Amino acid sequence: MKARRKTPLDIQTTPPNLCTVDLRLRLLADLPFFAGLSPADVAAINQHFREVGFEPDEMIYLAGDPAARMFVVAEGRVKLFQSAANGRNVLLNLLAPGEFFGGLFSLGTEAYVDTAQAQTSACILQVSSDEFRKILDRHPGVAIRVLEVMAQRLQAANERVFLLSTSPVERRVAVTLLKLAGKMGRKRKVGLLIDMPLSRENLADMTGSTPESVSRAISQFQKEGWIATGRMWIALKDLVALQEIAEGV
Amino acid sequence: MKARRKTPLDIQTTPPNLCTVDLRLRLLADLPFFAGLSPADVAAINQHFREVGFEPDEMIYLAGDPAARMFVVAEGRVKLFQSAANGRNVLLNLLAPGEFFGGLFSLGTEAYVDTAQAQTSACILQVSSDEFRKILDRHPGVAIRVLEVMAQRLQAANERVFLLSTSPVERRVAVTLLKLAGKMGRKRKVGLLIDMPLSRENLADMTGSTPESVSRAISQFQKEGWIATGRMWIALKDLVALQEIAEGV
DNA sequence: CGAATAATTGACTGAGATCAACCCCCGTGG
DNA sequence: CCACGGGGGTTGATCTCAGTCAATTATTCG
Numbered sequence: 001m002k003a004r005r006k007t008p009l010d011i012q013t014t015p016p017n018l019c020t021v022d023l024r025l026r027l028l029a030d031l032p033f034f035a036g037l038s039p040a041d042v043a044a045i046n047q048h049f050r051e052v053g054f055e056p057d058e059m060i061y062l063a064g065d066p067a068a069r070m071f072v073v074a075e076g077r078v079k080l081f082q083s084a085a086n087g088r089n090v091l092l093n094l095l096a097p098g099e100f101f102g103g104l105f106s107l108g109t110e111a112y113v114d115t116a117q118a119q120t121s122a123c124i125l126q127v128s129s130d131e132f133r134k135i136l137d138r139h140p141g142v143a144i145r146v147l148e149v150m151a152q153r154l155q156a157a158n159e160r161v162f163l164l165s166t167s168p169v170e171r172r173v174a175v176t177l178l179k180l181a182g183k184m185g186r187k188r189k190v191g192l193l194i195d196m197p198l199s200r201e202n203l204a205d206m207t208g209s210t211p212e213s214v215s216r217a218i219s220q221f222q223k224e225g226w227i228a229t230g231r232m233w234i235a236l237k238d239l240v241a242l243q244e245i246a247e248g249v
Numbered sequence: 250m251k252a253r254r255k256t257p258l259d260i261q262t263t264p265p266n267l268c269t270v271d272l273r274l275r276l277l278a279d280l281p282f283f284a285g286l287s288p289a290d291v292a293a294i295n296q297h298f299r300e301v302g303f304e305p306d307e308m309i310y311l312a313g314d315p316a317a318r319m320f321v322v323a324e325g326r327v328k329l330f331q332s333a334a335n336g337r338n339v340l341l342n343l344l345a346p347g348e349f350f351g352g353l354f355s356l357g358t359e360a361y362v363d364t365a366q367a368q369t370s371a372c373i374l375q376v377s378s379d380e381f382r383k384i385l386d387r388h389p390g391v392a393i394r395v396l397e398v399m400a401q402r403l404q405a406a407n408e409r410v411f412l413l414s415t416s417p418v419e420r421r422v423a424v425t426l427l428k429l430a431g432k433m434g435r436k437r438k439v440g441l442l443i444d445m446p447l448s449r450e451n452l453a454d455m456t457g458s459t460p461e462s463v464s465r466a467i468s469q470f471q472k473e474g475w476i477a478t479g480r481m482w483i484a485l486k487d488l489v490a491l492q493e494i495a496e497g498v
Numbered sequence: 499c500g501a502a503t504a505a506t507t508g509a510c511t512g513a514g515a516t517c518a519a520c521c522c523c524c525g526t527g528g
Numbered sequence: 529c530c531a532c533g534g535g536g537g538t539t540g541a542t543c544t545c546a547g548t549c550a551a552t553t554a555t556t557c558g
Contacts, residue, residue: 085497144386168545464538468538
């Protein structure tokens, strides 16, 4: 018997592209910032959301587009990035179901400053920025919870500035792997698998480095037995060792 | 007649350390997030603020302290930074009057993640996080405006990640100078003076570099006639040229 | 099986960090 | 008023991490 595929990832060959109705309601109710609302309120808010399916690599919006909508990931993975003139990209965030993104929070700004792209096939809920603004006005508690999320993201961004300013590539890669595993790690036989297709280039765009340098770091980690990896996937096997690299022991 | 001092900065030798009452009210009313409130509301909110004076270099809070307070700069300059193990600092923000900082927005977090230090003598208004939280609950419009400020800061932090990931030191320094001048530039004979004491090391901490490398970039700019500089001060003379460097022409 | 794309590996190069010496302001105190 | 000392700034020499270029190998899909 011969293994046909080596990827431990569950590849969604037939994308659903549409979320079921109950998934929508459950999802909205589970969003951190709608958590305090009554089921009736959530149902009312649900009315304003429209759902859209995306193929892998499909663009959701481009930097510079008028920032007219706010989005919530229902299924799949979405990446937010900015492109540099020399062709290099900077990956700002990788989003999992339940996370929001889009133009709402650059309210002064009229256009998106980043680009959103489906990393896998994805189902996305969207509202117009105006409508979401009305929801915020109507439900003050929601605004405060959104504020908390924004505060966390600001903190994460500052941490990243710190890392880029002080740490070598190897450490930045280790930190990134641990963060990804914390967010979307699934226990598998090979280890704690980061549950999404992830290339060396993606990691380079996340760490301010290059695919080659990331590859060297990854090879090292694998040689030490701390991770298992293949084409487009990585699983962590020794979190403690990685943590030590991440913290610069 | 002989020039006694070469610094074009107005040095505050006798710090006031206390803000006058009308300054307080004017300041609070002018805060972006209290802008929509009635004078009576502002006066009521004012009751909850306490004012404190700081000497230059005095610490306002340390990373790790319980995040019990939220602050507003009334007068002076405040720097927020994080320290790395190797002794290097990363300067996260330089704040001017009207800007807020502190523990409020790491609501999940119990401790400050950064350190706040008075860069000049400064007058700071403070409220307990609990009290400010109540203000937010009572005035929903305020929460939304705070949200907007947070969104701007997140965007600024992401821009910084982008710069650190893609641009050489020279460009990062140019961008930083332009941003500082936009925020606290004053027209002087020497040029558009950045109105605060600012060392090469400060700039290094802002650009993820070293004092030596910043010095080399600055020397270059001066040789080209784009800036004028001295001990702890910088004035911009050719914004267009700097803009071109900043945008990578 | 073969084409396409991801990943690895090596050799070379260069931007910038580090180390070190020196200069120059500026406030202080004789 | 001037001499002094300390901290900020400059400049040069060296070294190193990681980016670049290029060739090869591995993996997946049609």
